[in-house]
């Protein structure tokens with residue numbers, strides 16, 4: 635019982651979700667600048683990585699935190715068809731068993747849950763591009779809706795192909811507004 639309770643609560647933001655420059659938690663929503671540390675709104679963090687073989691390093695291409703209100707607003711802007719296709723794809727392709735197993739093996743170490751693509755099962759060390767994401771509230775990790783996840787480049791490409799043109803345009807707009815990233819690079823990010 636005590637074990638069970640401990641497992642369910644109190645995991646702080648894993649350092650892997652800290653801002654890569656400041657090495658501190660991301661404190662504000664990228665869209666409305668809401669103070670996420672107030673702890674009264676759920677928020678999502680996504681980070682996109684790229685491996686540079688020549689430099690022998692993995693670098694963060696972009697990273698952001700978005701509050702649930704802005705996240706919902708953004709999702710409302712996506713086409714119903716794309717949302718349906720996307721959730722269907724996730725439902726049918728996510729390796730839930732693998733995710734579950736990694737969590738059970740290291741219930742207190744969320745970094746160890748992020749070792750494989752949740753769709754393809756590919757190891758992070760074998761991928762040139764991948765993104766990670768998770769849900770938080772205040773300074774705590776929230777796993778009720780979705781545990782922290784990794785999506786690799788191959789799965790990202792598959793998902794992009796499934797999205798409608800208007801959804802891609804919407805995502806392009808988001809990236810351009812917040813990062814000044816041109817549409818041709820937007821393929822690196824899927825907003826889950």
Ligand SMILES: [Zn+2]
Pocket residue numbers: 663664665666667668700701702703704705
């Ligand atoms: Zn916001």
